Amino acid sequence: MEFMKDIITGIFFFIGSMSIIIGACGLIKLPDVFSRIHAAGMIDTGGTAFFLLGMIVQSGWSLITVKLILIGVFIFFTSPVTSHVTANLARQKKIIPIGKKIGKLL
Amino acid sequence: MYLAALIACGISGILILIRIILGKTTFDRVLAINTLGTIIVIGIALHGFYTGRPEFLDIAIVYALINFIGTVAVLKLFSAGSLGDVKK
Amino acid sequence: MKSFFLFVILLSLWLLMSGHYSFLIISLGVISCVFCVYLANRANLIDDEGLPLFFLPRLINYLLWLFKEIFNSNIGTAKAIITGNINPEIFIVKSSQNTDVAKVTYANSITLTPGTVTTQINEDKFEVHALNSDFGNDVRSNVMDKKVKWLEGDI
Helix, strand or coil: CHHHHHHHHHHHHHHHHHHHHHHHHHHHHCCCHHHHHHHHHHHHHHHHHHHHHHHHHHHCCCHHHHHHHHHHHHHHHHHHHHHHHHHHHHHHCCCCCCCEECCCCC | CHHHHHHHHHHHHHHHHHHHHHCCCHHHHHHHHHHHHHHHHHHHHHHHHHCCCCCHHHHHHHHHHHHHHHHHHHHHHHHHCCCCCCCC | CHHHHHHHHHHHHHHHHHCCCCHHHHHHHHHHHHHHHHHHHHCCCCCCCCCCHHHHHHHHHHHHHHHHHHHHHHHHHHHHHHHCCCCCEEEEEECCCCCHHHHHHHHHHHHHCCCEEEEEEECCEEEEEECCHHHHHHHHCCHHHHHHHHHHCCC
């Protein structure tokens, strides 16, 4: 049973590590602010979700699980807000996004 | 296992630090600092499990909240020039 | 009614976070929760926007669908970063929700799935930035819009 738990946790940690390392590479590689927000969103959702899932499997049923879920909920609610605020401010400061523009923008 | 995950967090933290140093605009830096904060939250939780002291999770919760407030405060200061409704 | 729901949510948060169940600690928690509910009532924070209870019956279903969507677009974003298939585009979508809370939920759901970000909002028009045209087509097909409209119910 312990062995199975360790294997599942290891798989989740591996996916999470891949997620955050690819996200960090994307943060360096992508060309402008608006594209980098996507890489940051990947770290915020995929990375944290898989790491927290791995730790939840390891901790079982206790108050620790509740605290891990609370961390997940906080990040889940605050991550889109910071992304949107950053993107909105960058648009208002007249930073021109790379790529094609479809239709008339706001 | 926890050690490997901590090392992955460290590697991506260093990559994000490179973006903070290179970043052209302020928004790049603020975004990268927010993402670094998220990775630090994961790192604190993992460190708590690694040393067998899950009390670190309380610190992780508080760090997640302060990270959000700090990012929004910096962006507001950058856009409006002040943090409150101070009339000049 | 809504004040009572807020009190129950705050008290359960207190009990789960503290982990000490002696009489003194719990009574302190009850007092501080009552004080918080009083302050929220005084500041007129308890309305449909502050505590959207009409989301609750369909929330689980929507959240499961959203998690599946986030997982899929995580894989898509990872592929796009690794292969370098980056072709950003920016466009306008219209939202069909009636209440403000549902609009905020829709915009946050768009931002939460990696690969698409809401950059500006004006009434019922959202300006969306997508990493490449696959993500753009996903948003333009209005599947998420209909889901949030369904989550909102008939108001």
